[in-house]
Amino acid sequence: MKRIASRDNALFKSLRKLAQHGQARRNAGMSLLEGVHLCEAYLQWQGLPRQALFDTRRLEGERASAEVRALREQVPQDLQVWLDGNLIDDLEQVQAGQGVVFVIDTPAPPMPERVTESCVLLDRIQDPGNVGSILRTCAAAGVRRVFLSEETAFAWSPKVLRSGQGAHFSLAIHERVDLGALLERLAVPLAATTLDDAVDLYQVPLPRQAAWVFGNEGQGVRADLQAAAAWRVRIPQEPAAESLNVAAAAAVCLFEQRRRYLAD
Amino acid sequence: MKRIASRDNALFKSLRKLAQHGQARRNAGMSLLEGVHLCEAYLQWQGLPRQALFDTRRLEGERASAEVRALREQVPQDLQVWLDGNLIDDLEQVQAGQGVVFVIDTPAPPMPERVTESCVLLDRIQDPGNVGSILRTCAAAGVRRVFLSEETAFAWSPKVLRSGQGAHFSLAIHERVDLGALLERLAVPLAATTLDDAVDLYQVPLPRQAAWVFGNEGQGVRADLQAAAAWRVRIPQEPAAESLNVAAAAAVCLFEQRRRYLAD
Known part of the structure; x- marks a missing residue:
């Protein structure tokens, strides 16, 4: 598990670039999923994300969320990134988000030769x-x-x-x-x-x-x-x-x- | 027809308050309709607005719009307010709007005693x-x-x-x-x-x-x-x-x- 405490952290900077620029996500072939529901759905249908970002305050202490903790338990330690303070605010588009963001490879299914179904x-x-x-x-x-x-x-x-x-x-x-x-x-x-x-x-x-x-x-x-x-x-x-x-x-x-x- | 050239105009100030504050519209029992399509629909279904605000630039000169001019012709002179310069920008929620805003009384139909239809x-x-x-x-x-x-x-x-x-x-x-x-x-x-x-x-x-x-x-x-x-x-x-x-x-x-x- 990685833990980030500063906006000067190199990994954090690259995550913030992804979060704030659609073109950066497209160039990297990556997307960000915000909130418990989308992340749960991804685990159910697609499997593990590339990285799972958590607001440390939603995992520990007074503001911890049972939902976010339950989600964390489904993700291997080495894919987890914990973000201290209010760092997560730079990555969430939703104001007052739920404190969890998955980084995923944007699915790019191959074009079918023939489309035979609806x-x-x-x-x-x-x-x-x-x-x-x-x-x-x-x-x-x-x-x-x-x-x-x-x-x-x-x-x-x-x-x-x-x-x-x-x-x-x-x-x-x-x-x-x-x-x-x-x-x-x-x-x-x-x-x-x-x-x-x-x-x-x-x-x-x-x-x-x-x-x-x-x-x-x-x-x-x-x-x-x-x-x-x-x-x-x-x-x-x-x-x-x-x-x-x-x-x-x-x-x-x-x-x-x-x-x-x-x-x- | 009234014509307003300054943000200090009293009528303009009251219109800006309506445009920018939902509570002000509710207190006044008024609503604002933006754009040609909504204003046309209002004329068709409900009749004349309380006031019709026009961006002067859409009525005269190089940037005049045939649609906005046609709309203006359906509104009696004494209900028209022409706004000079970029005054209309303060009243439109849409960026780069079409330059027409109707001020209407918010319809408040009486509650039916019995609801007998879908x-x-x-x-x-x-x-x-x-x-x-x-x-x-x-x-x-x-x-x-x-x-x-x-x-x-x-x-x-x-x-x-x-x-x-x-x-x-x-x-x-x-x-x-x-x-x-x-x-x-x-x-x-x-x-x-x-x-x-x-x-x-x-x-x-x-x-x-x-x-x-x-x-x-x-x-x-x-x-x-x-x-x-x-x-x-x-x-x-x-x-x-x-x-x-x-x-x-x-x-x-x-x-x-x-x-x-x-x-x-």
Whole structure:
């Protein structure tokens, strides 16, 4: 176990750089997980982190937390780094965090040659909360693979991780994907949500396996992907209402597909 | 039309106070709507604002915006306030906003004696993005009335307004409601989403009119409301997965109810 008491410590400086700069994390191929829930989920789905950082005050003394102590016991000593004083504050994005941060290798699953099962494509979805919510919906609906376009929020950013609540670890997440080029690899039909020239979701003959594409909050799914879709699907809503938020629309579509095959 | 050129102007000072302090807006019974889309939606659903604030630079000269000019033409002169220089920056929460802000009376619909149509109850939902997304889902699903508990994010805050995308204006939104006391006024059955001791959403005999309660992001629906529910409903998901985000769960439930009666 390492213990750090000073901001001048070299290891601490490198951790702070990772915590504060998305580009540094990307260059290093590493991500940071904050809080008990995400770290627990990582242990459950993926195994041990590269390093586990603990606020010493949450392990010992008056402010010790039973949850954080229980988490520490699942991590071998040589992966533990204890941070004294308020050093952890420099590493947590959440104010008054829980005092535990895992450093992990960002999962980078290989691109499949052929996609033969249900998957989700995210076309320039920019709000981190939306991306995290959709990842969570995918995991709950049984969709195991997600492709994110270049301009979609970075899945392993702190906000998307927080919103995803651990869903990341049960999914294969492919980032910065050229969705146009991906179409050739899809062995399942493509369904796009759109408001124009579309079939009612509840009328469309959804197969058990499909690729769903959900699009940018303002502009929707890009035209070439809409054109390539086997189905253009519309969620039937009140005539004068605003369209659904994209994460809500994804939940409605993926669970409608799930509903149809649950009895099988 | 009023035109303001200085931060020392008394009207500007009072507007800045409203913009920067939620408590000031609540005390005054007023809210601020930012951006073309929200202001357009207000004009469409509710009518004229109390005042319409415009960034002069978006109305005249090189940086003028056709959208903002078109909006201005819908507002009588005597309700317009033009703000010179960068004064508007003090009033917009969004960085680099669109240069239009409406000051409105916060709608405060009277509490119905009896609730005889579908409605939604929000029990301590804290994330503004979730509250806004649920309001949007309600409007799209045809639910017209929403009750927010004391600890739920304030519906007329800038973040919830932004996330709601104008859904607010087609709904009756009741805030700071004692949900326990509300139960006596419900003439429609109560459905609560929960993971324990619950019936599969797709098996439960949902009526056309129901009251849905959705609960806190971490703790779910409060125990007394669960106990009072005619149905405790569970969205059937992958066994090991995290539960859905609450706004995604609300979308799945409300659109499942809508699906069943669409053909009628």
